[in-house]
Amino acid sequence: MxxxxxxxxxxxxxxxxxxxxxxxxxxxxxxxKGQLVPVTEKDAAWVAKAKAEYPTTACIVSEDKLGGDMGKPVDFIYRVEGQPDRLISFCCKDCVKDFNKDPEKYLKVLDGAAAKKDGSAHAEHQHKK
CATH class of the missing domain: 1.20.5 (Single alpha-helices involved in coiled-coils or other helix-helix interfaces)
Structure with missing residues (x-):
């Protein structure tokens, strides 16, 4: 026993x-994997620069205009260890939950907007020559 x-x-x-x-x-x-971190006062200068360079005027989750009918955008810093921080702007707090379900999907949307913006900036630069 x-x-x-x-x-x-x-x-x-x-x-x-x-x-x-x-x-x-x-x-x-x-x-x-990364995580969304709320923006703090100590991040203000970095966020201001990142907002100036942000590649889209639409929420990457809902596609609603940032700062439109939903009010002031909700900003977060997306952090992945060993990689640069990224600004993520949402039209509302509800989109944060959807982003967290599949961050890679929405990061691809943001990357696509950045590539498109860079491509059009490159085309404008070429046109000025």
Whole structure:
């Protein structure tokens, strides 16, 4: 009887250890992904510069005009360890939830807008020559 109790205890402990390692591995995986961080006063100068260079006037989630009917844009900093911070502007707080469900999808929208803006700026520069 003692043997079965010890065996049950050993199995339970191994299960907990295996689950803990899985949980920690999962936590480490999330560190590779970015997170939205609220803008603070110490970020003001960086945000002002990033807003001036922001590639779109529309929310990357809803496609509504930033600063339009939804009011003042909601700004966040998107941080990924080892990469430069990125400004993300939303038309409203509801879009933050949608962004967090699939950040890569919306980052591609932002990257596409940036590429389009850079392409048109390049074309304007070429035209001025």
């Amino acid at each position: 003692q043997f079965f109790r010890s065996l049950s205890l050993a199995v339970a402990l191994l299960s907990v250890a295996a689950f803990s390692n899985t949980a920690f591995a999962h936590d480490g995986h999330n560190k590779d």
